[in-house]
Amino acid sequence: MRKRPLATVLSWLYALILAAPLYYLAVSALKTNIEIFTRPFALPAAWLWENFHTAWETARLGQALLNSVLISLVAIVLTLALAVPAAYALARTDSRAARVITGAFSAGFLIPPFAALIPTVVLAINMGLFGTREFQMLFLPASALPLSVLLLTQFMRTVPAALVESAALDGAGHWRLLTRVFVPIARPGVVSVTILQLLTFWNEYLFALTITGTSPDVRTVQVALPTLISDATNLGVLAAGTVLTVLPVYVAYSLMNRRMQEALTAGAVKE
Amino acid sequence: MHRTTPRAVRGVAAFAVGALVLSLAACGSDEPAASAQGGGSLDVVTRWTAGNSAAAAQKRVFDAYTKETGTTINLTEGLEEIDDQVETSIAAGKSPDLVIVNLFDKTVGWLDAGVTVPVDQYVKDWGLETTMKPEALDEWRVGGVAGGELQGLPFSGFSWPLWYNTDLLTKAGVTSVPKTTDELIDAAQKLRAAGIGPVAVGGKDWTGQKLFYQIAQSFTDAKTMQKVMQEGGYCATPTVMNGITLFTRLRDAKVFVDNAAGLSSDDMYATYYSGKAAIMSAGSWAYTESKASGTGIETRTTLGGFPVPSGAAYAKPSAYQGFTGVGFMITKQGASPEKIGKIKALITKFYDQATVGDFVKDAGILPPVTGDFASYATDPLTAKSLGLDTEVDHEVLPDVWIGAASDPITQVLTGAYGKATPQEICEGLDTATKG
Known part of the structure; x- marks a missing residue:
């Protein structure tokens, strides 16, 4: 070489x-x-080292991390639960309606988050979910769907038609086709979407601050962290808090990234 | 092409809904909090977040209050965007009862907007009128003058002097603290020659904004300056233009540390505490932090005012003093019959002499009430600060007067710490003020 x-x-x-x-x-x-x-x-x-303890105690990072984990996990489960079937349907349909629907999902990219902020606040108020974690759990998947569906659709379009026909001839319905054929083959896509969206959910600040708020019981870790800022911030403590905030997502990314690499390389070499 | 089977749809739907229901169940709901509120609680939003030096003293008040009254405090920490946070909460029908916040930017308009209620009568009814300093109350009145409606109860007063590192001045051959701007320019040259930065300032944030105004109003009387800050007219007011020109003269004489336009308040503190600069302008809230920096800077610092130019409107070096730091604003919900009694008990507890003393000790506040707090001023800088009145003249603090134009003004002034000319600065300020 x-x-x-x-x-x-x-x-x-x-x-x-x-x-x-x-x-x-x-x-x-x-x-x-x-x-x-x-x-x-x-x-x-x-x-x-006491900077870490100070950050943990002062910003109540334990509860905030728990809130972030809960919101991110529920949001990612909902995102995949909605995006995977949608992508399956779009990947398997080559009609004008499917193209319009795909276009509609693409249009989701054109809406900047700031433009959606006020209508989303109004929505949260009208739903009676302002100041709750539950709204964030529902809102994040909605914001993640356009990219998730488009990415997964592209991955699912790579499933060989012959394989699908063969499975269908064996009596597989949509559910079985989706779970036994499409999802396993599109696993790298699913993992990619999961990583991408988990990072987005974890780091989300604007809506978490405006709608979920800063109450210690419900605030996410991204909102808890700025409480360490004052007129004369202890930047060492702030940096320690940031490390504690970044660490879980780094560990999750490392684990999932390995799975993604395994999934991508699986079957690449004939044995 | 396969048709979708109802069973498959039900499976996927059940999965999605199930995940949601399970998660919501795991999260609990707001109901317990709601019932707790009905059972004797106050919703408070505070600017004294966990990282603030006043947070511990605040917590002691809340704990004692809850112990004595049985009323719990639902505390929400307000970040930089505390004004937006409160306004959004009120729009959502989740108004706090009490907001502990600075009188600045949007909060100046809260009384007009019906977010908060006037507190004149409460001050009288709660027996605070005789103990509170009249100048503190006046700063919280509409228009900043006696007779205006009281927008809230001032608590955290501050002095905002110049800090001089006497060791560094001596090392550079500066024998006394500069009293005039010519002496300051001379001192800056000597400091630079000794490899020491002169005046440290966060040119891109509020510290730069305040120092600019301190210099810019050198030739202008308080009333005119207040009018210009509120309505604009920087370019059209000769004395203000003289002040702006003085600022650019000091800037061009390299009185400020290098790259001041790119520095923040954190840079300013670190530069001064670490002995890289000999002078900074900082408020009394930084006294405890300076000690906590562990550099011993508090023992090498003397406090004073900003040097005056010849022909200035002020006889002595200038400093700020104010009570527009953190105070108490009562919302409409807080003023409701079922809440106001609880609010009274909490607020009057804050004004207890021992409690004020606790804040003086922890956070170096300038007391909003009359009394002898010298024994609480254990920090050397706090002690020095309490006797600063005789050495300096107090200028007009811009906060209340510039109101919501604060952010755009700071952007203009970042350019002023760069290369902007006096004309560019005054035009920028006029534009920012008139929106």
Whole structure:
């Protein structure tokens, strides 16, 4: 195999550029404000592990993490439950109606979140769900559906027609076709959508702040974190809180990313 | 093509609905909170979030209040967008009873908009009129003058002096704290020659905005300045233009640290605390934080005012003092017969001498009530601050007067810390003020 030193160097450089902010965040979480500003990339002179405890207690991150996990999980279950059958139907239908429906989903991209904010607030108020986690659980899947359906439709269109016919001849109905043929083959797509949307749900701030609110019982971790900001913020504590916020989603991503790679490479090589 | 079987549809639908129902069941609902509210609670939104130095003292008041009265506090922390948060909650029919918030930006218009109620009568009825400082009450009146309706009860007063690091001044050969702008320019040159930054300021946020106004009003009397801040007319008012020109002269003389336009308040604090700059303008809320920085900066700092130019409208160096920090605004719901008694018990508890002292000790507030709080001022800077009145003249704090134009004004002033000319600055301010 031919060596490509330039490519290797560039790859490492790119990796370093990506790692630099993470390193900065991690070391800042163990420093005082003064150190963060005077020695930004140096290791801490004194490792302030108590910053994590302070952030956890002060912003009540435990409850906030629980709320974020709950909202994200329910939202992702609902998203997949709605997007997978919709994508299946669109992938299997080549009619004008299907194209119109696909176009309608694509139009969802054209609506900027800010434009949807006020109508969504009004909707939450009218539904009696303002200031609750439940509204966020319902709203997030709705906002995620356009991208999820379009992505999954493309993945499901790669299912060979012969395989579908064969399964149908064996008596498989829609449910069996979906669960036994389409979903397994489109698994990389399902995992991709899951990762993508989980990250989006976890990081969502605007609607979580405006509609769910800052009450400690219901607020998400993205809303809890800014409570650490004051006129003279302890940036070490804020960075520690940010690490605690990022960590669960990083772990989830790492686990799911491996599954995605496995799914993508499964069957790629004949044995 | 296969037809969709009803069974398949039911399966998928049951899965989706089941997941939702299970999750909602797991989450619980708002009902317990609603019943608790009916059973004796107050909904409070506060600007003293968990990271604020006043949060601990606030919690002690709430805990004691709940213990004494049995009334629980449903506390919601208001972030930077606290005004939007409260307005949205009220629109949603979930109004808080009490908002602990600064008098700034949109909150200045809450009384007019019917969000909150006037509190003049409550101050009298609750026996606070005799103890509260008249100047504190006046700042919370409509128009900022005696006789105006009282929009809320001021609590967290502040002084906003200039901080001078005496060790660094001495090191640079500056023998005394500058009293005039010429002395300041001279000191800045000496500090720079010694490798020390002169005046640290967050040119892109509120700290830069306040320092700009402090300099810009140097030649203008308070009444005229209030009018200009409220209605505009920066370009058309010669004394204000002189002040703006003074600002650009100081900027061009490199009185501010390098790249001030790109710095925030956090940068300012860190630069000053770490000894990289010798001067900053910061409020009394930072006294406790400066001590907590662990650098010993509080022992090397003396407080004073901003140097005055010749021909200034003020005889002594200038500083801000105000009571438009955090105060209590009562919403219509809070003023309802079933709630107002609870509100009274809570608010009067805050004004108890020992409680005010607790806030002086923890958060370095300037007390809104008369009394001797020297014993609570354990922090050296707080102690110094309480006696600052004789050394400085107090200028007009812009907050109440610029109101909702605050954000666009700050954007204009970021340019002022860059390269904007006096004409560009005044035109930008006029445009931002008139919306």
